[in-house]
Amino acid sequence: xxxxxxxxxxxxxxxxxxxxxxxxxxxxxxxxxxxxxxxxxxxxxxxxxxxxxxxxxxxxxxxxxxxxxxxxxxxxxxxxxxxxxxxxxxxxxxxxxxxxxxxxxxxxxxxxxxxxxxxxxxxxxxxxxxxxxxxxxxxxxxxxxxxxxxxxxxxxxxxxxxxxxxxxxxxxxxxxxxxxxxxxxxxxxxxxxxxxxxxxxxxxxxxxxxxxxxxxxxxxxxxxxxxxxxxxxxxxxxxxxxxxxxxxxxxxxxxxxxxxxxxxxxxxxxxxxxxxxxxxxxxxxxxxxxxxxxxxxxxxxxxxxxxxxxxxxxxxxxxxxxxxxxxxxxxxxxxxxxxxxxxxxxxxxxxxxxxxxxxxxxxxxxxxxxxxxxxxxxxxxxxxxxxxxxxxxxxxxxxxxxxxxxxxxxxxxxxxxxxxxxxxxxxxxxxxxxx
Ligand code: SF4
Numbered sequence: 001x002x003x004x005x006x007x008x009x010x011x012x013x014x015x016x017x018x019x020x021x022x023x024x025x026x027x028x029x030x031x032x033x034x035x036x037x038x039x040x041x042x043x044x045x046x047x048x049x050x051x052x053x054x055x056x057x058x059x060x061x062x063x064x065x066x067x068x069x070x071x072x073x074x075x076x077x078x079x080x081x082x083x084x085x086x087x088x089x090x091x092x093x094x095x096x097x098x099x100x101x102x103x104x105x106x107x108x109x110x111x112x113x114x115x116x117x118x119x120x121x122x123x124x125x126x127x128x129x130x131x132x133x134x135x136x137x138x139x140x141x142x143x144x145x146x147x148x149x150x151x152x153x154x155x156x157x158x159x160x161x162x163x164x165x166x167x168x169x170x171x172x173x174x175x176x177x178x179x180x181x182x183x184x185x186x187x188x189x190x191x192x193x194x195x196x197x198x199x200x201x202x203x204x205x206x207x208x209x210x211x212x213x214x215x216x217x218x219x220x221x222x223x224x225x226x227x228x229x230x231x232x233x234x235x236x237x238x239x240x241x242x243x244x245x246x247x248x249x250x251x252x253x254x255x256x257x258x259x260x261x262x263x264x265x266x267x268x269x270x271x272x273x274x275x276x277x278x279x280x281x282x283x284x285x286x287x288x289x290x291x292x293x294x295x296x297x298x299x300x301x302x303x304x305x306x307x308x309x310x311x312x313x314x315x316x317x318x319x320x321x322x323x324x325x326x327x328x329x330x331x332x333x334x335x336x337x338x339x340x341x342x343x344x345x346x347x348x349x350x351x352x353x354x355x356x357x358x359x360x361x362x363x364x365x366x367x368x369x370x371x372x373x374x375x376x377x378x379x380x381x382x383x384x385x386x387x388x389x390x391x392x393x394x395x396x397x398x399x400x401x402x403x404x405x406x407x408x409x410x411x412x413x414x415x416x417x418x419x420x421x422x423x424x425x426x427x428x429x430x431x432x433x434x435x
Contacts, residue, residue, distance in 0.1 A: 012138045013099075014066070016082055017092035023345040024054055025069040028078060030087055031095065033124070034117045035063050035102050035296050039283040041085050042294055046279035052078035055276040056343075059269055059300040062141065063101055068343070094128035099141040101157065104297035105150050108305045110260045112148030114163035114170045114190065120144045122194035123161075133198065135205045137214040142197055145242075150252065153243065155298055158216040159200050161193050162242040173242050174235055176200055177216045178224060184242070185228060186235025196235060203227040251299035253328040255312045264305050265312045268325035271337045271352050271381070272300035278322050285318040331362040337373040338381040340392070347375025349392040354415045358390070361419075365426040372405060373397075379405030388425065390418075399425060 014020035014029045021027075030045065037045070045065065049057045054069025070078055082088045089095035102120040106112065123142055127133050143157035153162075160175040160182055172193040175184040188196050204216060207223035219227075256264040267282065274282075286294065286304055289311040295303040306312035316326040325332055335358060338344065340351030355373040362371070369387030372379065376392050382405070389400035391409055397418065398409020411424065418424050 013062070013096070015092060015095045015138075016079065016088055017095050019070060019075065022068065022339075022343060023341075024056070024339075024343040025071055026075060027058075028053070028067045028070050028075070029060065030065045030067065030082060031089075031098055032063075032065070032087070032296055034106070034120055035104055036293050037065075037296070039287040039291055039294060041087070042283045043280060043287075044081065044085060046274075046276045046283070048078055048081045049279075050276040052081070057274040057276065057279055059272040059274065059296065059302070061272075061298050061300060062099060063104070063296040063298050065296065089128060093131075093134040096138040097127045097133055097136045097140070098124050099138070100124045100127070100144060101141065101152060101155070101298055102144045103146050103148055103150050103152060104295040104301075104303040105148060105258070105264060105305070106146050108258070108262070108264065109148035109150065110258055110262060112146045112163075113165050114146045116144045116146035116161075116163055116190075119161060119172070119190060119193045123197055126194055126198050127201075130198070132205070133201055135209070136201055137208075139214060140201070140204070140216075142201075144193075144197075149256065149258065150297065150303070152298070158204070159197050161197050163190070164240070164242055171236075171238075172196075173238055174200070174231065175242075176224075176227065179217050183224075183228070184238050185231045187238040188235055196231070199234065200227060200231060203230055251297070251301055251333075253301065253330070253333065254316060254326050255309065256303075257309075258305075262305065263307075263309050263312045264303055265315050265319075265326075266301050266303050267316065267319045268299070268301040268330075268333060270323070270325060270332050271335070271355060273339075273352070274324075278324065281322055282315075282319055282324065285315055289315055291315070331359040332356070334362060334367075334369065335359055335371040335373060336381040336386070338375050338379070340373075340375040344375060344380075346378065347392045348395050349375050349397070349415070351375045351392065354390070354397075357415070357419060361422050361425075365422060367426060374405035377406050390425075 014027045019026040019028045049067045052074040053067045056068040058066040100120050100123050106117050107115040141157045142159045143152050144161045145152040146163045162173045164171050171187045174196050175182040253266045290307050291304045320326045335355045337351045337355035351373045372382045372386035372389045374391045385404050390397040391405045396412045396414050399411045400407045400409050
C-alpha cells in the first residue's frame with residue numbers, strides 16, 4: 001500500500017535539457033516562444049511524442065508542453081528534433097529560468113491594452129543570456145499581462161508586469177508577490193519593463209541566497225523591504241493599481257467573439273492530457289482552416305485565431321468529436337486530476353479515470369465548484385485550494401472540503417463506495433445539492 005507520505009518533493013521543473021524522471025519514463029518539457037507554436041511545429045511534436053515517448057502529451061499550467069515516457073536511449077533523437085524546430089535552448093540553466101507567461105491571445109485580441117509580446121520576448125532573452133540570472137529557482141516565474149479577454153490577473157507569479165492605459169499612452173505596472181497578494185511597486189515605460197523585471201529577479205537572488213528561499217512570497221519582511229526600496233526609487237509613481245482579478249476574465253472555451261469581426265477558439269484537453277493522434281488531428285484541421293498559430297495557456301487550453309465563425313465552429317466540432325473539451329459547461333473543466341497510476345508510482349489510484357467518473361456525477365448533484373482528485377498529498381495537479389478534494393491514501397480517497405490535497409481529510413472511502421453512494425461526497429455540504 002502506498003501512503004500519503006510516499007512522494008518525493010522535487011522542488012524543480014523539468015525542461016528539455018534537464019528532463020524529470022516519472023513513473024512512465026522521462027518527462028521532457030518544451031517551452032514555446034511567446035506561448036506560440038505553428039500547427040506544423042505541433043504536428044512534429046505530436047509525432048515526436050509517439051516516436052520518442054509513449055504518445056502522451058501534457059499541457060502544463062505554465063503554458064508549456066510536455067512529452068512523456070521518453071527513455072535515456074530515445075532522448076538524443078528527441079533533442080535533435082526539438083533543435084531542428086529551433087526550440088532547444090543552449091543550456092539547461094538558461095532554459096530552466098525562462099519562465100515567462102503572457103496572454104494567450106496577445107497581439108490578436110482587440111480588447112488588450114497593449115501587445116506585450118515584445119516585452120515577453122525581451123524578458124525571456126535576458127533570462128537565458130545573463131548568467132547571473134541562472135541562480136533563480138526554476139519555479140520562479142514572471143507574468144507579462146497585456147489585458148484583454150484572457151487576462152492573467154487571477155494567476156500567481158513572483159514578478160508581475162501589467163500594461164495599463166495612461167491616456168493615449170501605455171504605462172507598465174510592476175509588482176511582486178507577497179503572502180498577501182501582489183504588491184505594486186511602481187510603473188515604467190514598455191521599453192524599460194523587461195529590464196525592471198530583471199532587476200527584481202536579481203534583487204531576489206541576492207536576498208533569497210541569504211534567506212534560503214525559493215519564492216518571492218516566502219521572503220522575510222526585511223528581505224521584501226530591501227527589494228521594495230531598491231525598486232521604488234527606480235520606478236515611476238503608479239497613480240492607480242491595475243484592476244483586481246476578475247473571475248469572468250479567465251479560461252474561455254469554445255468559440256470566442258473578439259469583436260471587430262474577429263474570432264478565436266479555445267479547446268481544452270481533459271486534465272491537460274493529449275494523445276499523439278488527438279493533437280495531430282487537431283492541428284491538421286486547424287491548418288485546413290488557415291490557422292497560422294496555436295497559443296498555449298496556463299489553463300491547459302489551446303487557443304487560436306480563426307478566419308471566421310464558420311471555420312471556428314468546424315474546428316470545434318472536429319475537436320469535440322475527438323474527445324477534447326469545447327463546451328464551456330463541460331463538468332470535466334471543474335476537475336483537476338494528477339496523472340495517478342500507472343504513470344506515477346506514488347499511488348495505486350486511477351485518479352484520472354475516477355475524475356471522469358466523478359465528472360458524470362457533478363451535474364446530477366448540481367455541484368458547480370472546483371474539484372481536485374489527487375493520488376497523494378503532494379497535490380501535483382493543483383497547489384491552491386479546491387471546493388472538493390479527493391486525496392489518495394492507502395488505496396482510498398480522503399475527502400477535504402475547501403482545502404488542498406495536503407489538508408487532513410475528514411472521511412475516507414474507496415471510489416467504489418463513493419460511486420455507490422455519491423452522497424458520501426455531496427451530503428457533506430447540503431448547500432451544494434439540489435436533487
Ligand atoms: S499527486 Fe499524483 S502525480 Fe503527484 S506524486 Fe501524488 S500520486 Fe503522483
